[in-house]
Amino acid sequence: MIKAYAAKEQGGKLEPFEYDPGELSATQVEIAVEYCGICHSDLSMLNNDWDMTSYPFVPGHEVAGSIIQVGADVTTLKVGDAVGLGWHSGYCEVCSSCESGDKNLCATAESTIVGRHGGFADKVRANFDSVVKLPEGLDMESAGPLFCGGVTVFNPLVQYDVKATDKVAVIGIGGLGHIALQFLNAWGCEVTAFTSSESKKSAALAMGAHHTINSQDEAEITAAAGSFDIILSTVNVKLDWNLYLQALKPKGRLHFLGATLEPLDIGVFGLIMGQKSISGTAVGSPSTIEKMLDFANQHKVKPIIEKFKFDQVNEALDHLKSGKAKYRIVLEH
């Protein structure tokens, strides 16, 4: 039996919940969960915001732990391996996205908390192709958030070939943004943080930003016209996107990691005149996760976390909802 925490209904409190996972399939592994991060998408799923939650619902897709069982056909992982598991828990391996290395874009990928039970538990299972070993020396207690939040901010650097000579800005210094600043600084870029709160300014500088711009001050943003090769937006509120488009250099990219629900109302002229792009990505492929873990280990990039015990999971979720988490929350046994 697996001992987990589940919500019985939409938006419900999490309660202890046991389930029998059945026999381990030949290509699965079973992970003893040591830590599991809480991500905003756990909340969205708990509330069925995306209309794809089934109840009882066990959240958790930022798992760090150790392998305790491997399926008969698994040869690349073994019992005792320190590993992590993120948003995806298996891939089809044969679609054109999988075949070209973009497994995270696989249309039939299995998601760790969609139609199955996630990592708020003592154990969790996943297909071997979605489980990535932690590099030696990587701090396990803060590793979980790298598997969703971390790879989400790292992936665009790989996808869009960001260079050390690029000027990069990050909008929003929270659960995603604070990791983005660290990665970008280590990547060699000149880094600017757009932040709405004066209190986060010094924090942003400490995390790797070289400059800050007050995102409430239209004049400050206007003054930055033509400055950035890429702007990563990590917020989920509507901003004046055309103003941020102006802050891009010619050929610049405004890239979304946070899903605002309101449409973007982008002016076409602003795209055409400077050959600019708008785009979005979510998480990353296992190969990108491996690169990211290695890079984080090398450069001491670490999510800043607050820890809660698993039996405090509801308090932890309330803390996340309050918007006061600094900056990622991790559950531990």
Place this chain on the structure above:
Amino acid sequence: MIKAYAAKEQGGKLEPFEYDPGELSATQVEIAVEYCGICHSDLSMLNNDWDMTSYPFVPGHEVAGSIIQVGADVTTLKVGDAVGLGWHSGYCEVCSSCESGDKNLCATAESTIVGRHGGFADKVRANFDSVVKLPEGLDMESAGPLFCGGVTVFNPLVQYDVKATDKVAVIGIGGLGHIALQFLNAWGCEVTAFTSSESKKSAALAMGAHHTINSQDEAEITAAAGSFDIILSTVNVKLDWNLYLQALKPKGRLHFLGATLEPLDIGVFGLIMGQKSISGTAVGSPSTIEKMLDFANQHKVKPIIEKFKFDQVNEALDHLKSGKAKYRIVLEH
């Protein structure tokens, strides 16, 4: 004296107009205009839609002709050369866009019909760095439209590294779209035309499309979900862009060559889920123009034109406004 056709006021009729261009500068050349295409942006400028027209206004930025005078410092062009001139008539050559080959993104580039007189004339001048020689064998009477319309549709193939294995679609089969279909077919792509009129369907197939989709039929567009690597929009009306986003493959790009004035109202989720991009470009660099001319010559890509005499310029403009031009209009002496 240069004998031109100018509007004296916003939206006015063109009338014969003479001006003294003064002494040729050391870096300029003078072109005897043999043909000049009419582009939608000539109309926009005539009407001061972009608030940057000065009157008397001489339109014309799709020039084909022969050099009749070169400035003292010009060594790369000589009298008698068959050349063309497009939207830009000179570049700063020292900004970072110019230095990296993206001269068309130079913020201080001189535009052929902005603050100076264009190609609806017997002669026109331009800085040597903006004038491109016609390759031997290229038909001069249809060459003009390549210098604006042609490079506009060709540039994204270069900028976004479109491959022969890509599935590409074109929205709108008019002045831009009919050239795009030819280029894309010659590029080796599988080409689909989105067109609103049944009558243009067979024309699109004749120009190089392999398939057509009725852009008025939502079900047909929906059925094409996940089909295209890149969609080039050449229209200037608002369509259901989120529906076209769905027609893209993962990592696909919806690219705008036509400037709709209404904002795009794009959903962020639609970008994030499939790692999709939205972008826009205008014209292209001289280097891209050279590549395009060579490619057009090699593959017999030719704008389909209707010819008017220069003294019929007002009739020609009315024909363009009517939306019935098939597909580009060229003025000849």
